[in-house]
Amino acid sequence: MRGIVEMQLWQFALIYLLLIIVLIVMKKCHINQSKLLIIASVRMTVQLILAGLILTYIFENPHPLFVLLYLTIMITFAIHRVLSQNKGINYRFKLAIGMSLAVSGLCIVAFFICIVIGESIFNPQYIVPISGMIMGNAMTGASLGVKTFRESFNGQTSKITALLNIGVTPQKILLPFVNQAIETALLPTLNSMLGMGIVALPGMMTGQILSGTLPTTAILYQIAIMIAVCSVVCLSVFGSLYLGYKTLYNTQNQIDFAALNKN
Amino acid sequence: MDTILAAKNLCFLEKITYPNIDIERNRATFICGESGCGKSTLLKIFNGTVSPSRGEVTYNGASLTALNTVRLRREVLLIAQTVFLFDGTIEDNFRQYYAFREQPLLPANEMKIYLSLCCANFDLLMDCATMSGGERQRVFIAICLSFLPKVVLLDEPTSALDEKTANQFFISICQFCTQNSITLIVVSHDKSLIDRYADNTITLAAPKETII
Numbered sequence: 270m271r272g273i274v275e276m277q278l279w280q281f282a283l284i285y286l287l288l289i290i291v292l293i294v295m296k297k298c299h300i301n302q303s304k305l306l307i308i309a310s311v312r313m314t315v316q317l318i319l320a321g322l323i324l325t326y327i328f329e330n331p332h333p334l335f336v337l338l339y340l341t342i343m344i345t346f347a348i349h350r351v352l353s354q355n356k357g358i359n360y361r362f363k364l365a366i367g368m369s370l371a372v373s374g375l376c377i378v379a380f381f382i383c384i385v386i387g388e389s390i391f392n393p394q395y396i397v398p399i400s401g402m403i404m405g406n407a408m409t410g411a412s413l414g415v416k417t418f419r420e421s422f423n424g425q426t427s428k429i430t431a432l433l434n435i436g437v438t439p440q441k442i443l444l445p446f447v448n449q450a451i452e453t454a455l456l457p458t459l460n461s462m463l464g465m466g467i468v469a470l471p472g473m474m475t476g477q478i479l480s481g482t483l484p485t486t487a488i489l490y491q492i493a494i495m496i497a498v499c500s501v502v503c504l505s506v507f508g509s510l511y512l513g514y515k516t517l518y519n520t521q522n523q524i525d526f527a528a529l530n531k532n
Numbered sequence: 533m534d535t536i537l538a539a540k541n542l543c544f545l546e547k548i549t550y551p552n553i554d555i556e557r558n559r560a561t562f563i564c565g566e567s568g569c570g571k572s573t574l575l576k577i578f579n580g581t582v583s584p585s586r587g588e589v590t591y592n593g594a595s596l597t598a599l600n601t602v603r604l605r606r607e608v609l610l611i612a613q614t615v616f617l618f619d620g621t622i623e624d625n626f627r628q629y630y631a632f633r634e635q636p637l638l639p640a641n642e643m644k645i646y647l648s649l650c651c652a653n654f655d656l657l658m659d660c661a662t663m664s665g666g667e668r669q670r671v672f673i674a675i676c677l678s679f680l681p682k683v684v685l686l687d688e689p690t691s692a693l694d695e696k697t698a699n700q701f702f703i704s705i706c707q708f709c710t711q712n713s714i715t716l717i718v719v720s721h722d723k724s725l726i727d728r729y730a731d732n733t734i735t736l737a738a739p740k741e742t743i744i
Binding site for chain 1: 597603610
C-alpha cells in the first residue's frame with residue numbers, strides 16, 4: 270500500500286469534462302436543468318475549496334474554540350435545513366426538532382470519538398469528518414421523518430377527527446403516525462446497510478483506502494460509522510416526533526389541525 | 533325542563549354569537565339556520581373538540597372545562613359530516629374503531645342490528661371501498677351508535693340520502709334513541725324532517741355582517 274497520488278491541477282481539471290456529457294444528455298432529453306447543473310457544480314467547487322482551506326488552517330492550528338465554532342455552525346445549518354424543508358410547523362415543534370438534532374448528534378459524536386476511538390473530542394482530524402457524516406445523516410433522516418409525519422397528519426384529517434369525536438385520546442390517535450414516520454426515516458439507512466460492501470464501497474472507506482489505510486482498519490471505521498448513523502437517525506427522529514407531536518394537542522384534548530400547516 | 537346540555541353567552545372567534553341554549557334530556561332537538569351561522573361549530577363545542585372564545589357549556593350541570601374531555605366525548609358523541617372508514621370490510625371497521633376505544637368487539641349479530649338500524653343492511657364482509665358516500669355515512673353512524681353514547685350529535689346525517697331513505701333512517705334512529713334514553717341533537721336543513729321528527733327546534737340567527 271502507498272499513500273494517495275497527489276493530483277496535478279491540470280489533470281484534476283479534466284474531470285469537469287464529464288459534465289459536458291451530462292449537459293449533452295440534458296439537451297437531448299429537454300431537461301431544463303442545465304443552469305442548475307452549472308450553478309450546482311460551481312457552488313460545490315467554491316464551497317469545497319473554502320472548506321479545504323478552512324480545514325487546512327484548523328488542522329495546522331488546532332484549538333478547541335475552532336472545533337466548537339465548527340460544531341455550532343454545522344448543527345445550526347443542519348437544523349436550518351430540516352426546518353426549511355418542513356415549513357409551516359408550529360414554534361414548539363420546531364424547538365423539539367432543533368433540540369433533538371443537536372442533543373442526539375452531539376451525544377453520538379462524543380460517544381464515537383471519546384469512547385469508541387478514544388481520541389480527544391477537540392482533535393479536529395476526527396471531530397470534523399465524523400461529526401460531518403453523523404450530522405449529515407441525522408439531517409436527512411430527521412427531515413424525512415418530519416416530512417412523513419407532517420404529510421400524514423395533514424392528509425388524514427378526517428381519520429383524526431373521527432377518532433377524536435368518538436373519544437379516543439390524541440396520544441392514541443397520533444402515535445401510529447409517529448411510529449410510521451420513524452420507520453420511514455430509518456429504512457434508507459437500513460437498506461444501505463444491507464447493500465454495504467456488495468453494491469458499493471461507502472465514501473469514507475473509499476477515502477481511507479485511497480489514502481493508504483489498510484482495508485481491515487477502514488472497515489472497522491465504516492462499520493462503526495454506519496451503526497452511529499443508524500442510531501443518530503433513530504434518536505433524532507424519535508426525539509423530534511415524540512416531543513413534537515405533544516405540541517399538536519392541548520390539555521382539553523383538542524388537536525390543532527393547522528399546527529403543521531401554517532404559512 | 534330536564535336539561536342535559538346548556539350553553540350560556542357562547543361566542544366563537546368573535547364572529548358567531550349564540551343565544552342561550554338548553555337541550556332537553558332524552559328528546560330529539562334539531563338545530564337549523566343559514567349556512568355559516570355556526571351549527572357545526574356548536575356541535576364541536578358541545579363535545580369539547582373546540583373551545584368557545586367566551587361563554588360556558590354545562591353537561592349535567594358540570595362545566596365542560598372541568599370535565600375530562602375524552603370521557604365526555606364518549607358520552608357526547610359527535611358524528612361529523614365527513615365520515616371516515618378504514619380500508620377493509622365493515623367488520624374490519626368495527627374491529628378498528630373498537631380497538632381504538634379499547635373496548636371488546638361486538639358479536640357479529642349485534643353489528644348487524646346496528647347496521648339495519650341505520651338502513652345499512654349490508655353484509656359484514658362487504659368492502660367499504662366499493663360503497664357510495666351515503667352508504668359509508670350510514671355504516672359510520674351505525675358504528676358510532678353501537679358505542680351507546682348518552683348524547684348523539686348528528687351533523688347533516690341524511691345529506692347524501694333520498695327522501696324515502698332519510699325518513700326511514702330518522703324513524704328508526706328516533707325510536708332507538710327513545711328506547712335507550714339517548715338525547716339526540718341533529719343539525720339539518722331539511723324542513724320536512726324537522727317538522728316530523730323534532731321534539732324541540734333551535735334556529736340560529738344568521739351571522740352578523742362584518743363591516744370591511
